[in-house]
Amino acid sequence: MTLVSVVLVLALAGVALVLALIVLRTWRSARDRRLREVAERLRPAAIELVDTPDAEPPVLVGTEARVFAELLAHYSRILRGDDDERIGAYFEASGAVDQLRDRLRSRRLRRRVAAAFGLGDTASERAIPDLLLALDDPGVDVRAAATRSLGRLGATAAVEPLIGASVAQRVPRSVTGAALLEIGPAAVPHLLDLLDHPDPAFRVHAADLVGLLGSADAADVLLPRLRDASSEVRAAGAAAMGRLGASTGRDQLIDLLEDRVPFVRAAAARALGQIGGRSAAAALLEVARHDEFDPATEAGRALARIDPELVLSCAEDPDAGPHLREAADRLAL
Amino acid sequence: MSLLEAALVAFSVASFVYFVIIDVLYLLLTGLAWNDLRGTIWRRRYLGLDEAFASPLTPGISVLVPAFNEEAGIVESVRSLLALRYPQHEVIVVNDGSNDGTITALVAAFDLVPVRQALREGIPTARIRAAYASRSHPDLLVLDKENAGRSDAINAGVNAARHPYVCMIDADSVLEHDALLRIAKPLLDHPESVVAAGGTVRVANGCEIDHGQVQSVRLGHSRLATIQTLEYIRAFLVARVGWGRLDALGLISGAFGIFDRSLLQTVGGLWTGTVGEDLELTLRLHRHLRERDEPYRVVFVDDAVCWTEVPEDFATLGGQRRRWQRGLYEALRRHRVMIGNPRYGPIGLVSAVYFAVFEFLSPIFALLGLLVSVGLYAFGSVSTGYFVSFLAVSIGMGVVLSTLALAIDQVGYGRYERRRDVARLLAYTVLESVGYHQLHNVWRFLGYVDITRGKTDWGVQRRRGLARPAPPT
Numbered sequence: 001m002t003l004v005s006v007v008l009v010l011a012l013a014g015v016a017l018v019l020a021l022i023v024l025r026t027w028r029s030a031r032d033r034r035l036r037e038v039a040e041r042l043r044p045a046a047i048e049l050v051d052t053p054d055a056e057p058p059v060l061v062g063t064e065a066r067v068f069a070e071l072l073a074h075y076s077r078i079l080r081g082d083d084d085e086r087i088g089a090y091f092e093a094s095g096a097v098d099q100l101r102d103r104l105r106s107r108r109l110r111r112r113v114a115a116a117f118g119l120g121d122t123a124s125e126r127a128i129p130d131l132l133l134a135l136d137d138p139g140v141d142v143r144a145a146a147t148r149s150l151g152r153l154g155a156t157a158a159v160e161p162l163i164g165a166s167v168a169q170r171v172p173r174s175v176t177g178a179a180l181l182e183i184g185p186a187a188v189p190h191l192l193d194l195l196d197h198p199d200p201a202f203r204v205h206a207a208d209l210v211g212l213l214g215s216a217d218a219a220d221v222l223l224p225r226l227r228d229a230s231s232e233v234r235a236a237g238a239a240a241m242g243r244l245g246a247s248t249g250r251d252q253l254i255d256l257l258e259d260r261v262p263f264v265r266a267a268a269a270r271a272l273g274q275i276g277g278r279s280a281a282a283a284l285l286e287v288a289r290h291d292e293f294d295p296a297t298e299a300g301r302a303l304a305r306i307d308p309e310l311v312l313s314c315a316e317d318p319d320a321g322p323h324l325r326e327a328a329d330r331l332a333l
Numbered sequence: 334m335s336l337l338e339a340a341l342v343a344f345s346v347a348s349f350v351y352f353v354i355i356d357v358l359y360l361l362l363t364g365l366a367w368n369d370l371r372g373t374i375w376r377r378r379y380l381g382l383d384e385a386f387a388s389p390l391t392p393g394i395s396v397l398v399p400a401f402n403e404e405a406g407i408v409e410s411v412r413s414l415l416a417l418r419y420p421q422h423e424v425i426v427v428n429d430g431s432n433d434g435t436i437t438a439l440v441a442a443f444d445l446v447p448v449r450q451a452l453r454e455g456i457p458t459a460r461i462r463a464a465y466a467s468r469s470h471p472d473l474l475v476l477d478k479e480n481a482g483r484s485d486a487i488n489a490g491v492n493a494a495r496h497p498y499v500c501m502i503d504a505d506s507v508l509e510h511d512a513l514l515r516i517a518k519p520l521l522d523h524p525e526s527v528v529a530a531g532g533t534v535r536v537a538n539g540c541e542i543d544h545g546q547v548q549s550v551r552l553g554h555s556r557l558a559t560i561q562t563l564e565y566i567r568a569f570l571v572a573r574v575g576w577g578r579l580d581a582l583g584l585i586s587g588a589f590g591i592f593d594r595s596l597l598q599t600v601g602g603l604w605t606g607t608v609g610e611d612l613e614l615t616l617r618l619h620r621h622l623r624e625r626d627e628p629y630r631v632v633f634v635d636d637a638v639c640w641t642e643v644p645e646d647f648a649t650l651g652g653q654r655r656r657w658q659r660g661l662y663e664a665l666r667r668h669r670v671m672i673g674n675p676r677y678g679p680i681g682l683v684s685a686v687y688f689a690v691f692e693f694l695s696p697i698f699a700l701l702g703l704l705v706s707v708g709l710y711a712f713g714s715v716s717t718g719y720f721v722s723f724l725a726v727s728i729g730m731g732v733v734l735s736t737l738a739l740a741i742d743q744v745g746y747g748r749y750e751r752r753r754d755v756a757r758l759l760a761y762t763v764l765e766s767v768g769y770h771q772l773h774n775v776w777r778f779l780g781y782v783d784i785t786r787g788k789t790d791w792g793v794q795r796r797r798g799l800a801r802p803a804p805p806t
Contacts, residue, residue, distance in 0.1 A: 003722045007729035014736030018759050021743040022752050029750065077383065110375055117379045141376060148381050172522040174391075178384040201525070212389055293453045297495070300451075322451035329448035333468050 038067045046071040050079065050086060057090050069096055073121035077152070088123035097124045104130050104142075112142045120149025128155045135165045147171045151179025156186040163190050166205070167197065173205050180209055188214045192221045200230035207233065211240025219246030226252045234259065235267035242271025250275055254283045257295070265295035273302025281307050285314065289321045300327035338714055341705050345715065345723070348702020352726040355691050359734045362575030363741070369574050369635075370745040377636060382514050385521055386420055392521070393421040393496030394513060394591065399486035400426055400504040404433040408442040410504055413545020415470055419513040423472040425490045426504070430459075430480025439475050444468040450476070453492040456602035458485050464493075483587070484603035484610040491594060491602050500591045506641040507537060507547055508589070516591050516637035519630075526630045528593045529618060531585035532637035533569045535748065536562040538645060547640050552754045555645040559761050560769045565643075566758075567738040570635060570746065576684060577633035583619070583684030585631065587611030589639035592618075604667070608789075609660015612688070616668045619680045636746070651776045658780025659788065661693050696781065700774035703727055731766030 042058075046068060049055045060068050069091070076087045091097050100122065103115035116134050119127035127149070134146035135158075143165060150158040159180065166176035180187040187209065194206035207225055210218050218240075225237030226249065238256055241249040253275070256268035269287055272280040284306070287299035300323035304311045308331050314320055315328030334342070385391050396414055400407055407426070414424045428435050439445055450464030459481035467473040478489050487501055498520060502508060516532045539553025552559050569586075576582045585592075587610060600621050603610045615631065622629045644650035665672065665688060672689050674681040703723075710720040739758055742748070749755050 004725045004729070007725040007733060010733040011729060011736065014733050014740065015759065017740045018736055018743065018755065021740055022755050025743060025747060025750070025755075026752060113376070113379055141379065144381070145379050148379075148384055151384070174385070174388070174521040174524075175381060177390050178381070178388045181388060181390070182384075208390055293451065297451055322449065325449040326451045329450075330466060333446060333448075333466055333471075 035063070035067060038064060039071060042068050043071060046075065049090060050075050053086070055086075057093070065094070069094070073118070076121045076123045084123045088125070091122035092124050092126060097122050097126050101127060101130045104134055109139045109141065112137060112139060113145050116142050116145035116149055118149075120145075120152035123153070125153060125155070128153060128157060131155070132158055132161055135161050135170070140170070143171050144175045147175050147179045151182035154183050156183060159183060159187045159190050163187075163194055167194075167199075167202055173201075177205065177209060181212060185213050185215070188218060192218065195221060195225060200228070200233050203228065203230065203233045204236040207236035207240045211236075211243035214240070214244055216244060216246050216248075219244050219248050222246075223249055223252060226256055231259070231261040231264050234261070235264045238264065238267040238271045242267075242274035245275055247275050247277060250277055250280060254280050257283050257287050257299075262292045262295050265291060266298040269295055269298035269302045273298070273305045276306055278307055281310055285310070285324075288323045288327070289319060293323075296321065296323040297326070300324050301330075303327060304331050334714070338709075341709055342714060345702060345706045345709055348698045348706065349723055349726060351691075351698040351702065352723075352730070356726055356730040356734070358687070358691070359571070359730075363571050363734065363737050365575040365578040366571045366741055367737075369578050370741060373635070374745050380515075380518060382511060382518070385518060386418060386514055388420070391420045391517070392498060392524075393423070394419060394498045394500050394517060395490070395494035395496040395594070396422055396424045396500045396502060396513070397487050397490035397494065398424060398426045398502060398504050399429055399483045399490070400431065400435055401429045401480070401483070401486075402431045402433045402435065403504040404431070404435045404438050407435055407504055408438050409545045410507070411439065411443070411473065413507060414502075415473060416510075416545070417508060417513045418511045419517070421496070422500075422513060423474065423494075423496060425493055426473070426475045427486040427490045428475065428477045429483065429486040430478060436465075436475070436477055440465065443470055443473055443475075445473075445475055450474065450493060452489070453598070455598045456488040456492055458489040458492065461489060482605055484605045484607075487610075488602040488605070491597055494594055497594055498591055499594045499597060501587060501589070502639060503588050503641060506534075506588055506639050507542060507545060509638045509640070510546065512589070512637045512639060513591075516589070516634045519632045519634065520591065520593075523630065526628055527632055528596050528622070528629045529585055529615070529631045530591050530637075531573065531582065531631075531633050532589040532591075532639055533573075533635055534565060534586050534588045534639050534641050535569075536565050536643050537640035538562075538643055540640060542640075550748045551751065552749070552757055553645075556761075556764070557647070557650055558643055558645050559757060560765045561643040561650075563735050563739065563758055563761055563765050566742045567735055570741055571734075571738045573633045574635050579679055579683060580630070581679035581684040582631050582633050583615055583680055583688060584612050585615045585633075588641050589637070596621075606789075607660055607663040607667075608656045609662075609664045612660060613664035613667060616664055616671060616680070616685070619677060620668055620671055623677045623680070638748075651779070654773060654776035655780040655783055658693070658777045659783050661688060662780070662784050665689055665693060696774045696778035699727070700771060700778060703771065728766045728770075731770055732762045735762035735765055 045058050049057055072087050072090060076084060100115040100119045103111050106112050119131055131146045131150050134142055137143050147162060150162060162176050162179055165171045166173050191206045191210050195203055197203055207222060210222060222237050222240050225233055228234050238253055241253060253268045253272050257265050259265050269284060272284060281303060284299045284303045288296050288303055304327040311324060311327050311331060315324045411424055411426060445465035445467050448464050448466045459479040461476055461478045463477045465475040474493060476489055476493060491499055500513060512532060516530050519527045519530055536558060538555060538558035539551045540547045541549035600617055604613050607613050644653055671677045671681045672685040706720060706723045709715045
């Protein structure tokens with residue numbers, strides 16, 4: 001009977017828990033509805049503060065101050081420039097930045113994460129030194145949130161520490177990559193150094209980012225990576241050359257169409273399509289006709305960008321192959 | 334006590350032990366799910382989904398949609414898939430030889446024109462009759478192939494996919510707006526190790542669905558659908574989360590899962606010889622990677638949500654569950670070497686054993702065991718204390734576990750906002766344990782019959798279609 005009693009108690013406890021949660025949920029719904037009403041009431045003031053250089057921020061306390069801060073944080077995420085600076089000035093004047101900086105030193109992980117994340121939405125450069133320190137926080141969530149915030153703040157001083165955190169695998173590469181992209185071209189010189197890292201995964205990461213952030217000057221530094229021992233790096237280097245639109249690498253990319261690894265040939269073909277120039281047409285035509293699926297598909301698409309007439313005329317040849325025919329049909333769409 | 338009576342008592346005791354073990358296991362999974370929720374619920378705000386969405390480094394996903402006679406809802410479904418919040422994704426609809434107007438509806442809605450589409454030859458499939466590209470939506474491709482089943486259609490989609498990851502969903506399912514971004518997040522953060530991820534599947538019956546999105550979450554009038562709502566909550570938000578924590582996720586639902594395309598090609602795509610293709614594929618991926626000692630992870634993403642329609646009549650539901658039992662048998666038979674084998678880690682030692690003993694054999698212990706125990710009590714062969722204890726572990730604990738799952742759903746997800754819906758789900762925990770579980774096991778038992786008869790077909794699946802307004806309240 002003890003077993004029956006245990007099951008009965010568990011069942012009653014479960015029912016009581018769900019009933020309590022229903023009550024809690026009702027209360028939360030009502031609270032959220034009130035907060036939404038407050039937000040709608042304060043939204044015009046927030047927009048005015050963001051839009052108008054001389055606007056005076058409203059004097060708010062308690063819930064209203066918190067809701068107003070959330071509204072401004074929302075606008076901070078989507079705005080840049082002077083608007084962003086006004087938001088930063090508000091958060092600094094209201095004491096929110098200092099409060100969050102203090103919380104970064106909290107013993108509770110959740111508080112530190114919230115603070116590291118929130119500082120990124122304050123648009124205040126005053127937060128940058130503390131966020132840099134947070135990159136060494138024992139909690140990976142704090143480090144990731146700090147990384148994201150440093151990117152949001154466009155902290156150029158953070159480039160080297162962010163790359164360091166990525167290399168030391170203290171922050172996922174996708175998170176540091178997104179942050180470095182937000183910081184922008186200032187990250188490029190350090191990323192060019194990373195192109196020589198012994199681990200191919202970081203050379204790939206660097207090439208990806210250089211391709212997105214760099215200028216045509218960076219193409220010369222990328223060229224040796226097209227002959228890298230790692231196929232992943234060769235492919236990433238080719239993709240970067242394509243994104244940069246660097247015609248200086250065209251000949252090497254044409255050579256890369258004969259790489260032994262199919263995805264490298266595919267990346268080279270795609271890059272040639274992005275760079276343009278009819279000198280690559282013959283080599284691409286050969287790849288589109290006779291290569292494996294991925295390189296041939298990319299070659300067909302690249303050729304359609306470079307020389308649509310050639311694709312349309314060759315597509316009906318008996319040896320055109322499926323990829324040229326597909327490219328021709330898609331040109332006709 | 335006769336020999337027969339002694340044997341029946343022994344069988345009843347074995348069933349009792351069976352129920353105790355599965356109850357303890359589910360309590361453990363519930364504890365793990367609760368613990369996981371505590372650790373993840375507050376982190377959801379800090380996932381950085383906006384940054385992932387904005388990043389050009391986020392890898393592309395090909396969404397594969399097998400469609401068989403989906404004329405009624407396919408256009409709305411594809412429209413919502415094309416509008417998903419993800420930086421680069423394509424939608425590949427594979428018409429699996431439909432004999433209704435699926436293709437005609439797609440051609441008209443998306444301005445499709447025939448193209449000579451190049452396809453990989455890696456995974457053999459039935460003949461592709463035609464391919465269509467859209468003038469208005471460059472990221473939409475429609476393949477029209479001869480009928481050969483869902484798995485074959487997905488394999489054709491894999492052959493046409495151009496992105497590094499493929500996401501499989503059903504044509505009659507609805508993905509939440511950022512579901513693709515959420516399910517892909519572990520792959521973005523850990524591209525070296527995560528090879529596949531499964532999302533949560535929820536019951537859409539009764540929900541208000543418009544423009545391919547769930548606008549309002551409600552329970553429908555159907556009792557069967559309500560019971561399945563509880564069943565899905567427990568299966569996904571408790572069991573899958575718990576298995577994930579044990580690194581033993583043995584099943585990614587075919588209704589919503591994402592896979593590394595090259596790995597899928599390497600293992601040969603979905604096996605077309607089974608009706609349990611999702612379980613078989615998940616086990617095969619584990620087996621393939623474990624046998625090569627490759628580091629990998631298969632994860633479950635609880636807050637990536639797909640809504641699907643479940644059967645509302647006994648015949649269709651029964652047919653589905655019989656088919657699932659058959660699929661389970663086929664998958665386990667093919668990968669029997671994994672069952673209890675430490676070489677396959679937690680998948681072999683825990684998941685495969687669970688599937689074999691607590692899923693496949695459940696009609697024997699859970700149904701026959703209960704019937705035998707009732708019979709023994711009626712004939713005075715067992716004491717009242719024993720019988721009541723048996724009912725407590727077999728039925729009472731079912732109520733407890735479903736109630737706890739409902740609590741987890743309320744704390745962590747709270748999709749059902751109306752008090753009356755939650756109260757109704759709470760009440761249905763009893764109906765689920767007293768009646769539905771037993772009926773479910775009858776269907777599973779009939780699945781044994783199908784297996785012995787060598788049945789191979791999918792049967793007829795009746796659906797009402799998801800594009801419908803909310804029912805009157």
